[in-house]
Amino acid sequence: MHDSELMVRRVLEAGARGFVSKSSAPECLIDAVHAVMAGRRYLSPGLPSQLLQQGVTPAQPLASLTQREFEIFRLLSRGDSPEDCARSLHLSRKTVSNHQSLIKEKLGLCTTAAMAHLALRHGLIQPEVC
Incomplete structure (x- = not known):
C-alpha cells in the first residue's frame, strides 16, 4: 500500500x-x-x-532459532500436532507448547499456518498434493 x-x-x-x-x-x-x-x-x-x-536473506529469521526450536518449527510446520512433536522428540506437550510460543515470537508469527507458510517459502517442507 x-x-x-x-x-x-x-x-x-x-x-x-x-x-x-x-x-x-x-x-x-x-x-x-x-x-x-x-x-x-x-x-x-x-x-x-x-x-x-x-533485504534480509530468507534464512536469517530462522537462524535465530535454537536447534531444538528449529526441529519443533519444522515438525509443527508440516502439520504435526504438539502432542505428536512431544512424542517423537521425547518431550512433554507443555515443553513443545512453550517452544512453539517462543518460535512464533522470535519469527514474528501469530499462527501455525504462518509457520507452515514460512517453512514452505524456505523449502523446509513440501506442499502436499491431494
Missing part, C-alpha cells in the same frame, strides 16, 4: 519476496506473482532496485 523506501525495506526484511505499490498498474500485480512464483524477487516500477539487495 505504502511505497516509502523505509516501508519497502521493512517489508523485504520481514521476508517478502516482492512489493507492489497500491499506485502500480494492475498488470504489475500479475507480473509480481509470476516473478515470485518463478523464484525471482519483484519491486514495482519506480522503486529503487537496490532495495532488493538490502
Whole structure:
C-alpha cells in the first residue's frame, strides 16, 4: 500500500519476496506473482532496485532459532500436532507448547499456518498434493 523506501525495506526484511505499490498498474500485480512464483524477487516500477539487495536473506529469521526450536518449527510446520512433536522428540506437550510460543515470537508469527507458510517459502517442507 505504502511505497516509502523505509516501508519497502521493512517489508523485504520481514521476508517478502516482492512489493507492489497500491499506485502500480494492475498488470504489475500479475507480473509480481509470476516473478515470485518463478523464484525471482519483484519491486514495482519506480522503486529503487537496490532495495532488493538490502533485504534480509530468507534464512536469517530462522537462524535465530535454537536447534531444538528449529526441529519443533519444522515438525509443527508440516502439520504435526504438539502432542505428536512431544512424542517423537521425547518431550512433554507443555515443553513443545512453550517452544512453539517462543518460535512464533522470535519469527514474528501469530499462527501455525504462518509457520507452515514460512517453512514452505524456505523449502523446509513440501506442499502436499491431494
